[in-house]
Amino acid sequence: MASLNKDTSADEPWWARGQEAEPTPVGCCSVCPVASGCPLRSESAVRCAVTGDQPPPPPPGIAPDLAEAVAETVSWADVTVAVAERAPNRDDEGNDVDWGRLQPVRNLLSIAVVNFVPIGGTTAARWVADSISSGGITAPVLAPLGFVLAGTGAVFLGQLVPGFPAVVCELAWKALVHTGRGLVRLVRSPRGWIITRPALWAAGIGVLIVSWRAVTHFLTGAS
DSSP: OOOTTOOOGGGSOGGGTTOOOOOOOOOGGGGOTTGGGOTTOOTTOSSOTTTSSOOOOOOTTOOHHHHHHHHHHHHHHHHHHHHHHHSOSBOTTSOBOOGGGGOHHHHHHHHHHHHHSOBTTBOHHHHHHHHHHHHOTTHHHHHHHHHHHHHHHHHHHHTTSOSHHHHHHHHHHHHHHHHHHHHHHHHHSGGGHHHHHHHHHHHHHHHHHHHHHHHHHHHHTOO
């Protein structure tokens, strides 16, 4: 009996050699690195349903995790586009969504003013931060309020002094009243954002500056 391990290929006639069955054709999706996330993949497709061409095989030595990550990225991109297309274009009250309500021009202009326009040697945002650092969170409000009350109180009481100072204080009081009424009308008008919006941004950015200083002090151990 011939050995089971004997190679019998040499005994085969020459015309029978090389007649092995051809491999079954494999679809182009089998070599596509993002096939797992493609909703149009097909095991029998010979051309890509997305690009119209057969995709190239993955680079040699490509990690399976990288191919899966790419596939997940493609899937999440498709989901994001689908959600954006199906997002409601009306609010809870049935009104059309108006992105202009964010008022980017006003906000950006206010941010630029409080950060770059110098006022008394500093900027509004930095003044708020310095006031909070030296006097507490209420200092940016109480310090200007105290200055205004002290000035108006002195002018009001000056009207009771006899002589020329009373005349000067009376004129100054009328000017203060007129200016105060004008500021109130301006704040309540459509142009009131010129005052209120920079004030809000100065307060918010000032708090952020103080917080950043505290974080930097904690991380670096500065004295």
